[in-house]
Structure formats: C-alpha cells, structure tokens
Amino acid sequence: MNKGYVLNGRYEIIGRLGEGGMADVYLAEDLILKRKVAVKLLRLDFRDNPKAKKRFQHEAMAATQLDNPHIVGIYDVDEVEGMQYLVMEFVDGEDLKKYIKDNFPIPYAEVVNIMEQICSAVSEAHRHNIIHRDLKPQNILVDKNGYIKITDFGISRAGSEDTMTQTRSIIGSIHYLSPEQIKGQMATARSDIYSLGIILYEILTGKVPFNGDTAVSIAIKHSQTPMPSVRDFDPRIPQAMENVVLKATAKNPDDRYQTVNDMAADLNTSLDKSRANEPRFAVEPPEDTANEATRVMPFAPLGDTTPSADAKPASREPESTSQENNNKKKTPKKKRRRRWLIIGGIAGILLIILAFIMIASASGKTTVPIVSGTLETEAETKIQDADLTVGKVKYQSSDKIDRHRVISSSPKEDKKVKKGTKINLIVSSGPRMVRVGNYVGQEYDVVKQKLEDEGFTVHKRNAPSGTFRSGRILQQDFQADKRFNPSTKTLTFVVSTGVKRITLKDLTGMTKSQVVAYSNKVEINPTFDYTYSSDQPKGRVVRQSPNANESIQQGGNVAVWISRGTKKDNSDELKSFNMRITIPYLQDTSTAASSSSLNESDESGEESSDTNSGGSNENVVLIYLKDHDHNLSTVYKQMVITQDTQVLLPFKLSNNEVGKYKVVRDGKTIMRDNNVTYDSH
Incomplete structure (x- = not known):
C-alpha cells in the first residue's frame, strides 16, 4: 500500500511500520479525528485463506474485550474492497x-x-x-x-x-x-x-x-x-x-x-x-519419583529366559504348588502393565519429536535468485518463483543504482537456504536529496559544517555589512525549502565582514593606478574627477575627500581629484554633463529553465535552484569611458547587477572633443556610443 492512499475514505497511509506472517502494519492519519493510528492489513496472499481471516477477526474480538492502559487499543475493524483491516492505537516507540x-x-x-x-x-x-x-x-x-x-492477540483463545x-x-x-x-x-x-x-x-x-x-x-x-x-x-x-x-x-x-x-x-x-538471603528456588520431586525411576531399570532383561549356572533342572511340582505359583504371578502382571504404559508414553514423545524433524526437513533447500539491479516488482516475482518469500523491504538512497531497483538482498544471492525463507531487500530510492533552508542571518561556520556533513560543497564570498555582524550570512545563491543532491550541488554564501573603519592615508601626489591599488588593499571604492592644478603634475592626485587621516567605513567611497596639468589661457573651456544609460540585466537561460520547473522538480525530488535569490545569477559589468580625462582602454567602473540598472556617466569635453563609452558583460560589448557630445546628450 503506497504512501498517500486513503483507506475507506478515512485513513491516509503515511508509511510502513512493519510486517508479520499474515499482515502488514502501516502508520496512517485518521482524517476525521486528526490523529495518527496503526493500520493492520491482512496480506493479499492470505485474503482467501479462511483460517487466516478467522485468526485476524479473532484478534480484533479478543483485543476489543480488553480495557487496560498496557494493551494496545483497537479503534476500528472493517473490510473494504476485499481488504480486512484493524485500526489500532499507534505506539511511537520500539x-x-x-x-x-x-x-x-x-x-x-x-x-x-x-x-x-x-x-x-x-x-x-x-x-x-x-x-x-x-x-x-x-x-x-x-x-x-x-x-x-x-499487542497481537491473533492466536489468543478463550x-x-x-x-x-x-x-x-x-x-x-x-x-x-x-x-x-x-x-x-x-x-x-x-x-x-x-x-x-x-x-x-x-x-x-x-x-x-x-x-x-x-x-x-x-x-x-x-x-x-x-x-x-x-x-x-x-x-x-x-x-x-x-x-x-x-x-x-x-x-x-x-x-x-x-x-x-x-x-x-x-x-x-x-x-x-x-x-537478601533467600535460598534458590527448587522444585520438590513427587514422593514416588525415585521408586518409579528405579522400576524403569528392569526393562532390558524382560525377554531373557536363559537359566543361570546355579539353576536346578525343571521338575513337575505338585498341583498345589503350581496353583500357589500362579497366584504369585498375578502381582508381576500389574508391574508389566505399568511398564508398558511408561514405554508407550516414551514412544509417544519420540513420535512427536520425529514429527518435528520430518516437518523441519520437509521444506528442502533452494537458491536465492540474482535480484540486484532488477526492479523491485521483478525481484519479488523471482523470489516467489524460487519458493521463497519476500521479507522486509528497506529503501536506501543511491547515486549508482536507479530508483526502484534492488541494491542487495539478505540472505545473499546464490546462497542455499531453506524453502520459505524470507529474503530481505534493500531497494534504491534514487540519489539522496536533502532539503535546505533559509540561512540568512545565521553563523556561516555553523551552517557550513552542517551542510558539509550532509555532503554539500560550500563556497563563501565576503562583503562588508552595517546590518549583520562579521561571520553572519548576508545572501545565499539557492532557494530555501528545496531539495538538492549533495554530491552534485555547490552552495554559495555571501558572508558579512562586519563594519570595519579605515583611516585614510594621504593620497596627494599618487598616480591613478597607485590609488586603485591602495583602494583594493583596504577595500574602499574610489571615484575620480579631474581638475587643473599648478601644484601637481598631470596625472597626479591633487586632493581627496574625506581628507587624509579621516575615518570611513570599509567599502565606503572616497573622491579623488587628479591633475590635468597647468591650465593654459588659450585652452578650450571644458563642458561637464551627465549621460544616463540603462544597463539591461541578463538572466541565465539554464537558470531560467530551472526556475520555470520549480514546482515540478520539488515533487520529483530533482535538483532545483532559485534565480531570484541574492547573488544566484549576478551580472558583472565593466564600463569604459572616453572624455577629456578618461581613456577608453581603461575601466572606468565595474558593477555587479541583479536587475536592469540605471547609471550616470559623467563627461567633460572641450568644444573640439567627442566622447565615447561602452558596456561589456561576459567579454561581450552590449552597449556602445562613439559620438557623445555636449549637444547630443
């Protein structure tokens, strides 16, 4: 009986609890009284057996007469579609x-x-x-x-x-x-x-x-x-x-x-x-036990008629003497009758023992068939064809054996066993699927250990956070409450590094590349602007904000102005303007397909992923910009986007200059404009 089957419209089967010689026992939910019960169902091969049906009914009648807290209660007895069943109290234990x-x-x-x-x-x-x-x-x-x-009053009797x-x-x-x-x-x-x-x-x-x-x-x-x-x-x-x-x-x-x-x-x-000093219990033998034991001894010479060496020759005695001897012989006859009764009793016991031996040997031997790799139903047929019975069926996950196919049997295949022996099977339930949860806000080290114990591969990316302290999970790249195969699934977390303060050094006089190297080391984000300066040569830092020795949060921004050199009187006036562009977000097609089948995969136990969970399908975007201060060959800005994102591009152009920009994702240029002017923006 499969999980989810509703017996008689009331008892929903949850799973198998065990099996006996005539019946299987299932855990079920009583849909009316909202409680768990044990359902004992007469096995299919016994439903046409009058003795089995009578014993099954007898158990119900016997148990329903009894009212004791230490006897499993019987709630219901019925038959539906030829299936006889008992509904009993469920005992959660062993x-x-x-x-x-x-x-x-x-x-x-x-x-x-x-x-x-x-x-x-x-x-x-x-x-x-x-x-x-x-x-x-x-x-x-x-x-x-x-x-x-x-429990089990199946063979009790009044x-x-x-x-x-x-x-x-x-x-x-x-x-x-x-x-x-x-x-x-x-x-x-x-x-x-x-x-x-x-x-x-x-x-x-x-x-x-x-x-x-x-x-x-x-x-x-x-x-x-x-x-x-x-x-x-x-x-x-x-x-x-x-x-x-x-x-x-x-x-x-x-x-x-x-x-x-x-x-x-x-x-x-x-x-x-x-x-404490009580003597050991011993049964006292009956008074005549010793005498009777002694009487058994003469059984052997009963048929011995050979005279002894001292015996006298036989002679005819007077009739009176013969009559006296006849009277004396009457007493030994009683003894002989008792002896024969004892012999008969011993013979009866020996016959019972002989019957046991004959029953034990009558079943004969057979060979356990090869069932590994076959479907469970095929294995059961093979076992029954070999005059054996199917014992317990245990389900075990396997990455190598397909679902519903037999992994192994016990006793092992090709082994000689008695006919009628129960063959237990281990059947594959398919790859082991583990349900994961929402771990945002939890300690990464604890979650990592737990998931690795389940067999998952776990990766980490760090990010500063003013919300979660260091070591707490900010994001996860998978959807919570889904099941995955640990042997093939990698789980990635974004983990908080906490709020770290950085004391800025003096950037004055540095080149742009030096500022970038310093910013990467201390994990801050520089933004660059350009200005004329007579104090610093072209390409060197003129000033910064916040200033040197001031403190900012790790991951914070610092504005840096770089010298264009000394302004010439006859130089063209630079015009500053911003251009707003929208960078489209690209959802990975394989992830999209996975997302479209979330409900289906959850039912089937297949692996699924979530495209909208933080960081699960990020786009890394590089922006290149050319104006009076920037060169198209160097990256102006790097971004990570998870949706369509608007960006302001700052341009500074003289009257005779033309600006350019391009946006690159995964090595491909997705946006470009080679004719940016003050008038065109």
Whole structure:
C-alpha cells in the first residue's frame, strides 16, 4: 500500500511500520479525528485463506474485550474492497526486543517496572478468560516514555474454548513456548506465565535461555533442560529475582505461579533487603519419583529366559504348588502393565519429536535468485518463483543504482537456504536529496559544517555589512525549502565582514593606478574627477575627500581629484554633463529553465535552484569611458547587477572633443556610443 492512499475514505497511509506472517502494519492519519493510528492489513496472499481471516477477526474480538492502559487499543475493524483491516492505537516507540538490545544492561528497578506493566496487561486478559499464547518481546511495545503496551492477540483463545483442534499442533514462538504447548497440550494461564518467565530471563541477560539449530532442538531443551541461572550470567542479580524466573519457568505447570498477579507481587519485592538471603528456588520431586525411576531399570532383561549356572533342572511340582505359583504371578502382571504404559508414553514423545524433524526437513533447500539491479516488482516475482518469500523491504538512497531497483538482498544471492525463507531487500530510492533552508542571518561556520556533513560543497564570498555582524550570512545563491543532491550541488554564501573603519592615508601626489591599488588593499571604492592644478603634475592626485587621516567605513567611497596639468589661457573651456544609460540585466537561460520547473522538480525530488535569490545569477559589468580625462582602454567602473540598472556617466569635453563609452558583460560589448557630445546628450 503506497504512501498517500486513503483507506475507506478515512485513513491516509503515511508509511510502513512493519510486517508479520499474515499482515502488514502501516502508520496512517485518521482524517476525521486528526490523529495518527496503526493500520493492520491482512496480506493479499492470505485474503482467501479462511483460517487466516478467522485468526485476524479473532484478534480484533479478543483485543476489543480488553480495557487496560498496557494493551494496545483497537479503534476500528472493517473490510473494504476485499481488504480486512484493524485500526489500532499507534505506539511511537520500539518493541521490547529492540529496547533490550538498545538499553542493555537494564537496571533491576526498571526490570521490575517493565515486568509489572506486562503482568498488568496479561492479568487483564486472564481476567476475561483470554490466554495470549504468544507472549514474546516482539509483541510488547515500549513508547518513548518507557510505557509498555502489549499487542497481537491473533492466536489468543478463550479458556472455555474447545481445544480439540489445537492439540497436536504447535502455535506460538518456539523460544518462548511452554513445555505443555510444545507437546501439543492445551495452553492455560500458566502457559503465559512460563512465557513471562522467559521474557524476564531475556531482560536480565540480553538473550533467550535456549537456542539451537532447529526448532526441534529448542523444543527439547524447553521440555527437558533445566533453566540456566541468570546469576551465572550476572552474580549481582538478587537470588530472589532469579527465583521469580525459576518458578515462572518450572517444567510442570503446577509448580509455577498460580496467577500472573502472584508473579507480579513476588517480583515487586525481589529487590527488598529482607529477601537478601533467600535460598534458590527448587522444585520438590513427587514422593514416588525415585521408586518409579528405579522400576524403569528392569526393562532390558524382560525377554531373557536363559537359566543361570546355579539353576536346578525343571521338575513337575505338585498341583498345589503350581496353583500357589500362579497366584504369585498375578502381582508381576500389574508391574508389566505399568511398564508398558511408561514405554508407550516414551514412544509417544519420540513420535512427536520425529514429527518435528520430518516437518523441519520437509521444506528442502533452494537458491536465492540474482535480484540486484532488477526492479523491485521483478525481484519479488523471482523470489516467489524460487519458493521463497519476500521479507522486509528497506529503501536506501543511491547515486549508482536507479530508483526502484534492488541494491542487495539478505540472505545473499546464490546462497542455499531453506524453502520459505524470507529474503530481505534493500531497494534504491534514487540519489539522496536533502532539503535546505533559509540561512540568512545565521553563523556561516555553523551552517557550513552542517551542510558539509550532509555532503554539500560550500563556497563563501565576503562583503562588508552595517546590518549583520562579521561571520553572519548576508545572501545565499539557492532557494530555501528545496531539495538538492549533495554530491552534485555547490552552495554559495555571501558572508558579512562586519563594519570595519579605515583611516585614510594621504593620497596627494599618487598616480591613478597607485590609488586603485591602495583602494583594493583596504577595500574602499574610489571615484575620480579631474581638475587643473599648478601644484601637481598631470596625472597626479591633487586632493581627496574625506581628507587624509579621516575615518570611513570599509567599502565606503572616497573622491579623488587628479591633475590635468597647468591650465593654459588659450585652452578650450571644458563642458561637464551627465549621460544616463540603462544597463539591461541578463538572466541565465539554464537558470531560467530551472526556475520555470520549480514546482515540478520539488515533487520529483530533482535538483532545483532559485534565480531570484541574492547573488544566484549576478551580472558583472565593466564600463569604459572616453572624455577629456578618461581613456577608453581603461575601466572606468565595474558593477555587479541583479536587475536592469540605471547609471550616470559623467563627461567633460572641450568644444573640439567627442566622447565615447561602452558596456561589456561576459567579454561581450552590449552597449556602445562613439559620438557623445555636449549637444547630443
């Protein structure tokens, strides 16, 4: 079910939370009540399976009977277009299995708290005569505040329910199943208590007590092997707490706690000092256990009729003696019947074990198909054709593998596995796209580190500012709230150098080129004018404004007058005038195209850029001017524009002179006038 799908016109799917043997679970938004919920949807391949549908309905009925803060609530049960679904309370957290892994070792007081919450939920179920039958950490959820919720009553049953169909069948998770369930016997409340004891063992040690290569080997250990000691794993665990584990997991249900509340009460005091010297819990064997064990020994010589070396030859005895012997033989017959009953019981257990072995080996082996590089749908078909099932599908960004194609599988390709094994897939979600924000006003160093950690290349240009202090971002060359591929995107910032004051030196006597060099060094902007002077030779600075030793802001302007030389009496009178021109702004065509598809690219996850963000498409313009004081071969003014810009060009011409100007952008002349006169302006 895809993101955005609205189930039954009410529940909008946000994403997948997980999957089970029969159903998938999704996070959804309840559009009516405006809350997040978990939607459990019966898988497509089970929708025509009567047993699966019955189990699914059973879970809904069982859970709706229960009202406990530690049981996941059921909000809605329905079917639409052949899809059966449950709407449940959404628990924002993780299952207990992962919680143990993430937080182990867990303090003993917290262990008690966790188990008390679990026991509260199970006790509520038992109060309604409902046996869970599949208690395990994977069915216990822990929210972000450490609050416990039990879920998945799919195989629970009422205590009064007919169990004829359940005997000789194994239902539940083998690592947490009680010995009586493993033997196919009826599950009771004490079967759930056994599972709680295994869960407590796992919380204390971080692992289950019994493991093995096959389900059969694990089942045999549950039935025959004594429970390992948690104190052997951690001697600091109080004996009283270990006793709770041992009593809950006793092989004989009669030796366990009578109720879940009894177990919770015992666990609640297990850390008390008054129980510090408590002896280790041990089950007392029945009174005749030793005798019965001894009686088993004669089974071997039952068929041995060879007389001993000291035996006398057989002789016919009197009839009375024979009758007496017949009476004596009646007693051994009872013993033989008991022996045969015991033999029959052992044979039954062996048959059950043999059945497990046959079931385990019947599935056979198959090879994991080659799925890397194929589309996800093709990979699923290949897996199913190989008698395997698709497990978890995880999506991962990739610059090398196209979107929706498989990156890898687990187990790996070409590996021999049992038929029916779940094959987990990692599927490409395409290049990793990262959403960027508006960073204007923020510290450049902090933003730079954050973006470089994401994989972006970051560039900086400095500029003075009276608004932002040094180190703050003035402009950015990309649009905020867009997503980009960090491996291919370069982000450029204009960063404030702050307000810096410059004490001007005396420029008098300098040439124009010397003034320009000095201005570039201290980062000020000179403007030049020309005047006649008898004090300075032609081409040298006559005066300046502000004057020498005065202070100006970095980036500020300083006016400089350069000598034309001594004025001659017969020289033509110079005429001064300004010419106003408008320099057109040129938007880069590739950037314009990107801008025109902003909405489209945002939906598809493709890279986009903003043409109107500060400095993203600046025009660098050079202006050349020729008049009485300027030469067309040198730059009169350099500008950076981001829109159509008006400029005043100052001309000084004698009666016989003609002015000129040209505007150059990217090496191309875009404006020119070779006939500027006083009359023509």
